Amino acid sequence: MLNTQTEKGVRPRGLMAAALLAAGLMTVPATAQEQPRPALVEVATAHAAMMAPETYVPGTVVSRNDSRIAAQISGQITWVAPEGTLVKTGEPIARIDDRNLKLTLARGKSQVRRLEARLDYLRADLKRQTELAARGSAPASRLEEAQSTLEMTQEELAQARVAVTQAETDLDRATVRAPFPGRVVARLSQIGEYASPGAQIVRLVDTEHLEVSAQAPVTLAALLKDGQAVHLRHDSQVMPTHIRALIPVGDTVSRTLQLRVALPKGAYVVGSAVQVGVPSEAAEHVVAVPRDALVLRREGTYVFRLKGDNTAERVTVSTGAAVGDEVAVAGDIADGDRVVVRGGERLRSGQPVKLKEPISADAAAPTGASL
Numbered sequence: 001m002l003n004t005q006t007e008k009g010v011r012p013r014g015l016m017a018a019a020l021l022a023a024g025l026m027t028v029p030a031t032a033q034e035q036p037r038p039a040l041v042e043v044a045t046a047h048a049a050m051m052a053p054e055t056y057v058p059g060t061v062v063s064r065n066d067s068r069i070a071a072q073i074s075g076q077i078t079w080v081a082p083e084g085t086l087v088k089t090g091e092p093i094a095r096i097d098d099r100n101l102k103l104t105l106a107r108g109k110s111q112v113r114r115l116e117a118r119l120d121y122l123r124a125d126l127k128r129q130t131e132l133a134a135r136g137s138a139p140a141s142r143l144e145e146a147q148s149t150l151e152m153t154q155e156e157l158a159q160a161r162v163a164v165t166q167a168e169t170d171l172d173r174a175t176v177r178a179p180f181p182g183r184v185v186a187r188l189s190q191i192g193e194y195a196s197p198g199a200q201i202v203r204l205v206d207t208e209h210l211e212v213s214a215q216a217p218v219t220l221a222a223l224l225k226d227g228q229a230v231h232l233r234h235d236s237q238v239m240p241t242h243i244r245a246l247i248p249v250g251d252t253v254s255r256t257l258q259l260r261v262a263l264p265k266g267a268y269v270v271g272s273a274v275q276v277g278v279p280s281e282a283a284e285h286v287v288a289v290p291r292d293a294l295v296l297r298r299e300g301t302y303v304f305r306l307k308g309d310n311t312a313e314r315v316t317v318s319t320g321a322a323v324g325d326e327v328a329v330a331g332d333i334a335d336g337d338r339v340v341v342r343g344g345e346r347l348r349s350g351q352p353v354k355l356k357e358p359i360s361a362d363a364a365a366p367t368g369a370s371l
Contacts, residue, residue, distance in 0.1 A: 038354040041343035043306060048335040049288045051328050052223075052279035053321040056233060059214030059261065061272040065180045065206035068188060071096060071195035072173040080191060080201060085184040087204075090177050093184060094201045098174035105167035112164055115157040122150040182206040210268055211244060212261040214276040218250040221257060223279045230261060231277035231324050238277070238324055239264045277323070286320060286328035292341040294319065294327065303333065304340040304347050312340065314349040 071077075075096035087093055129146040132138035186203040189195060212232065216224065228243045245260040261276050293303045294317075301319060304312045320328035333339070340347065342356065 038310075038352040039312070039343055039347050040356050041304075041312075041340045041347070041353045042356045043338045044290050044293060044341045046287050046289045046293075046329075046333050046335060046337045046339055049286060049326070049328075050283040051286050051288060051321045051323050051326070052283040053281050054231065054277040054323055055220075055280040056275040056277050057214050057216045057259075059212040059232075059259075059274045059276045061210055061263065061268045061270055061274060062213045063182075063206045063270050064209045064211055065182060066203075066270075067179065068200045068203050069093060069176060069179070070197075071176060071189075071199045071201055072197055073101075073170050074196050075100075075174065075194070077189055077191055077193050077195050077201070080187050080189060081184045083184055083187060086182075087178040087184065088181050089179065092175050093178050093204065094176035094189075096174045096176070096195055098171055101167060101171040101174055105164065105171055108160060108164040108167050111160040112157065115153060115160055119150070119153050119157060122146065122153055126150050176201055178204055180204070180206055181208065205270060207270065210263050210270065212259075212263055212274055212276060214259040214261055214274075215251075215254065215256040216259055216276075216278055218255050218257050220278060220280065221246075221248060221250075223282065224259070232261065232264060233275040233277065234266075234268075234272070239266075240324060284321075287330075287333050287335055288323075288326040288328050289333065289339050290341050291322070291325050291327050293339040293344075294329075295344055303329070304344045304349075305333065306338040306340070306353065309352075310355075311350055311352050312344075312347050 071094075073096060075098070077094060078097050079092075079095040081087065081093045085093070126143075126146045129138055129143045133140060133143045182204045184202050185205050188200040188202055195201065224243060224246050226243060226246055230241060230243055232239045232241045241262050241264050243259055244262045247258040247260070250257045259276065259278070289303060295302050295304070300316050302314050302316045305315050307313050315332050317329040317331035317333060320330060322328070340353070343353075347353070
């Protein structure tokens with residue numbers, strides 16, 4: 001009877017506890033509460049760097065070889081390469097009527113042959129006059145005359161050969177050739193027009209070797225130099241590059257100087273507008289983190305740093321110079337600290353984290369269905 005009463009007395013108390021727990025009037029001890037699940041994050045390392053604030057200046061994609069090719073001889077234009085023609089170095093881009101040049105070359109070669117034949121006769125004559133003068137059978141003046149005639153004819157032959165070379169050069173120039181590989185973008189003269197030396201015939205642009213021409217304020221000249229690392233902004237993308245050449249001659253009207261900046265690999269069109277990020281102040285020693293590590297909230301800006309036990313710690317920071325994808329930060333952040341760059345949007349301070357491992361190429365490749 002006693003046991004039966006005990007069971008009957010315990011059972012109502014158990015039911016009452018369950019009811020109170022369901023109504024929220026009882027609490028579960030903290031040790032029994034479910035711990036937050038580890039958050040999957042990606043991390044990067046804060047590092048010390050020399051950084052300076054950047055200012056972006058306008059730039060334009062230009063070709064390193066952009067020429068208006070002109071005629072070197074006179075004559076009627078007989079052919080011009082159409083717009084859009086892609087040519088290699090030395091290939092024809094225009095032709096000038098060369099019939100008169102061929103006649104001049106033929107005339108010059110005939111003159112050379114005639115003088116060469118005359119020289120053979122004069123050499124033989126000089127030899128005879130020398131033998132006669134040695135025997136006393138011819139006056140000395142006759143020998144001097146033969147010698148003089150031979151030397152003058154040799155000079156005439158040299159001039160004739162120069163004329164032949166000039167005619168060959170002019171004949172070769174009748175075909176206007178590309179001085180560099182590129183594309184014909186404009187015909188500046190048409191078939192049938194008369195060309196004179198210096199008359200522009202085509203505009204040829206090298207579309208393979210490109211760079212950026214930018215204008216920077218002359219006040220930044222002391223901060224810039226050849227080979228300096230800068231950034232290029234194009235189509236919302238920021239890419240690292242460098243100054244190929246600084247032209248330290250300022251424009252008296254705009255008070256700017258020209259920068260020639262190397263162009264990263266990509267598809268660019270000559271004339272495209274870009275921006276070049278150059279330092280606006282002297283560089284300073286800072287601690288830099290990736291831009292994606294910053295969490296911006298109304299109460300301020302902070303980053304999540306990983307502690308030794310792989311739990312997240314929220315650290316309030318202030319931002320400074322931004323260069324490319326990195327930002328200088330000031331606060332309780334040191335060189336070598338690990339900061340979260342992905343997965344920190346809903347992260348809480350003290351929450352454990354799990355590092356996301358990169359997917360290998362083998363794992364990412366699709367596999368065939370098994371039979």
